[in-house]
Amino acid sequence: MMNRRGFLTVVGAGWLTPVGRLLAQQAEAEGSRGPARSIILLWLAGGPSQLETFDPHPDTSIAGGTRAIETAVKGIRLAEGFEQTAGEMGSIALVRSMVSKEGDHERGTYMLKTGHRPDPTVDFPSIGAVCCHELPVGAVDIPRHVSILTGQWPSRGGFLGSEFDAFQIGDPVGKPPDVAARVSSERDQRRTLDLDVVDRAFGRHRGASLDALPQRQATTAARAMMTSDQLKAFDVSQEPAAARAEYGDSPFGRGCLAARRLIEAGVRCVEVTLGGWDSHVNNHETHRRLVRALDPAFAALLRDLRRRDLLDHTVVLCCGEFGRTPRINPLGGRDHWPNGFSLAMAGGGIRGGFALGETDPEGLKDPTRPTTVEDVHATILTTLGLNPAKENVDSLTTRPLKLSDGKPIRELIG
C-alpha cells in the first residue's frame, strides 16, 4: 500500500508544475493525443423529460400536447423550444435509448457523472477528474476541473484524490471566490512571509525541513493562482455584449460562455449546471421555462467552439441523471424514468446529425438499441484518446479499476 508520504507528494498534481507544463506543451504541440482534449458537461440537474427535449413523440397520448420542430438534419426532430439547437443538429448526436438502473437523484447523478454504479466499496472519480488525471497538465495555473453554478452533487475526484475535485464557482461574473486577499497587499505579503517563521518552528520540532511539510506546495500554488492572468477566463464580463447576448442573458448562458473561455485557457473539464428539471408537478411549464435558458446557450456554445476551431477538440455532453415517465401523473408532472431517456453529445469527433435508438411512442415497450451509461463514458474516453480498459489502482483498497466498464459506441465515433 502506498504510504501517506506518497499521497502528500501528489499535492498539486492536478495543477501546474513547471515540468508538467513543459511536457504538456510538447505533447499538445506534437498532436500525439486523440483529437479531443477537453470536456464540457451541461448538467441538467433533476432529470429532464426526454419527451420535452430530445425525443418528442408529438400527437401521441404520452406527449401531453408537446409539439416537435424540424432540425437542420432531415428526419431528426426536437421538442418545440429548441429552435436554435435545431440549427446545430448537424454537429449533435442524440442517444434516445439511454438505460440505467438508478432512479434516485443522488445515485443517478453519481452514475452519469462517473459512469459507474454507486458502490460502497469504491469512490469512483467523475469523468472530468479522470480526464485531468489522464491527460497532460497543460499550460494553466488555474484549476483544470471547474464546476459552474454547482448543484448538490458536484463532480469529485473520488479515489484519485480530492485535488481532482471540481473547483466550484457561481455565476461567472467577476473573479472566482477567495482568490483575492481581503487586506492590503502590503499586509497580505507580510503575513504570508510570516508563515515561514511558524512553519519552520513546527518543522524543527518534528525534525522536518520546510519542504517536507505537507500543504506548503498547495499554498504556493494557490498564491500563484491569486495573481494569475488566467483568472480572467472566469469572468464573462470581459466578453463583448453581443457574445453575451448570443448565449442568452441567464446564469446558465453566462456559465456556458465561461466554459468556452476556460477551455480556451486550457482547462480540461467544465461542468455547467442548470437545475430544476425535477418536474413531478407541472412538467410542461417547468420545461418551457428551463428550455428558454438551455436552447440559446447550448446552440451558442457549439457555434462559438466551431468558430474558434475548438469543437473538434472539445466533447460537449448535455444530460441529466435520468429521464421522466411517459405517463403524465395527476398533477401534470412526470416522475423518474431511467429506462429510455435521452442525452446529446457534440464535438470531439463525435458523429453529428445522428440519433441512436428509439423509444416506444406509447411509452410501453423498452427502447430499441438500449445504451448504457457505461458505454457513453467509454465513448467519451475514446474520443479523448484514452483506452476505457486502462486500469487505475484505488490507493485505499489497492484494487485495479478500469476507467470504464463500457464499450465505445461504434455508431458515434465512426
Add this chain to the structure above:
Amino acid sequence: MRPRDVFFVGLIVGCGLMLGRGLFRSPPEHIPIETAERPAVVALVDAEFRRSWSERGIEPARRASDLTILRRLNLALVGKVPSLEETRRFEALPDDRRIGEWVEVLLGDRRSADYLAERFARAFVGVEEGPFLQFRRRRFASWLSDAILENRPYSTIVRELIARRGLWTDHPATNFVSVTFDPLVEYPDPERLAARVSRAFLGVRIDCAQCHDHPFQPWTRDDFQGLAAFFGGVRSNLRGITDGAVHYEPTDRRTKSPAAVEPRAPSNPELLPDEGTPRQRLADWIVDPRNPYFSKAVVNRVWALMFGRPLVEPIDDLTEVDDPPGALVILADDFATHGHDLRRLIRAIAATEVFRLDGDDARDHDESWAAFPMTRLRPEQVAGSIHQAASLETIGPESPWLVRLITQGENNEFVKRYGDAGEDEFSPQSGTIPQRLLLMNGELIQKATKEGALTSPGRIARFAPDDARAVELAYLAVLTRRPTPEETAHFAARLEGTQGDARAKRVADLFWTLFNAVEFSWNH
C-alpha cells in the same frame, strides 16, 4: 417597543455579557474530578508496542507536551481545538493527573457526545440525505448523542439499530433501516443493509461479494446473500419499520432466475440464537462477545477517531490483514469482556503511551506507531477550530442559541467549500488549492481575523499586558502551544510600539498567519 425589539436588545446585551466573561481572570480553583483507574489493558497495549519496536530496532519518539495532548483530545472528542478558557482550566489541573481528568471532563460534555454521534452516524447511515419521508437524520444523530452521553453499551446501541421496530420519528434507531428504503419496491433494501451491517459492525467489506466471489475475501456471495436475507422480512408502512415474512429472492447466478435465500450467519453459526425475529437473531449474533469481528471493528474505528488513522486500513475492512495488530486484539478482548463500554475504550486509548508520543517525521511510519501520526483535519474540525479560536471562550451548548446557530450555518458553508470527506472519513487526503484559498481569503477566516473590539485579536491587542504576552495568547488560542523564543521575538517585534487599531490589525495578521500555518490544519 415591539416584542421583537425587546428580544434583540436582550440578545445583544446577552452576547455582550457572554463576551465579557473574564478572559483575563486567574484560572479557576481546582475541583478534583473522579478519574477511573488506569485500566490494566493499557499496560498490555504499551508492552505490545514496546515489544514490536524493540523487535524492529525502533526507538519511539519522546513524550509529547501536555498541551499537545490536550489539543489531540479536544480534536478527537469535541472536534475542535480547545478554547483559551479550556486551556487555562486544563493547566490549572494537577500535573500528574490532568490528562486523565481532562478525558473525564470531555466524556461528560454534551459537545463530545454530539461530535462522536455525528462520527458514528456517518458509519451507520452514511452522509446521503436518504429518502425524504422515511428518514430523519437529525433525530437519529441526537438519539445517538443521548446514548453516548449515557454511556449506553455499544452492543445495546447496535442491537437497537438492527432490530428496532416502529416509526423513524418516535424510535430514531429505526432510521438505520429506513435510510435504505427503496422507493421503487417500497421497502428497505436488504442488500444495502447487509453491506452496511458488515462494514459498520463487522469490519468486513462484504459488498464486493454482492456481484462475485472475491479471491482474497473470506466471505462469499452466498455469505452476503445469507446476511441480506435477515432483512428479507423488513417492511416499512404507516407503523414504521416492521417485520413480516422473510421474502428475499435474489437472482441465482447459474439459473438466472430468482431463488429464495434463507438467513444464514456468514461465520460462527453456533452463536446464532433460534429465538426471535430474523433481525433480533442477527443482532444477537453480531454483538455476542464471542463474535470475532464485532469488537475489533469498533476498536479500529475508535482508534481512528483518536489518532486520525485506524490501526488497520481501510477502516471498515479488517479482513485484508492476515495477522491483526496486537493492540487491536488486546483492546477488542477488553471491550468484549467489559460490557462493550465505549468510555472505557476511549479512556484506555487516551492512556496509552502511543497516544502521548510526540510527532516526529523520521518515525512517522504507517505501521510502527513509534510517533503520533500526522493527519489532515476533517473540514468540520478546521471550521470548528477557526470558530473556537476566534472566540476565546468555549462555544458549546451554553452559548446563546444565536451564536450556535451562526456557528452551525457558517461551518456548514465552510465544510461544503472545503470538501466534505463523506463516509470515507479516514482515507488519506492531501491538501487542495481551493482549501488553501478558503483558509487564506475565505469569509470565515475574514471574520475570525477582524480587529474589532469584540474579536479575539481585538481583545488580545487591547488587554494583553505586553507584546510578548499578546503573541503567547494568540498562539495558545489558535495552535494550543506557546511560541518558541524565536517566534516570540519575531512577532513581538511586529507589535512593538503599535497602539489602538494599528496594533489590533497586527494581532489580526498574526491570527491569520497562525490559521494558515501547516500545524493548524493537521492533527499531530
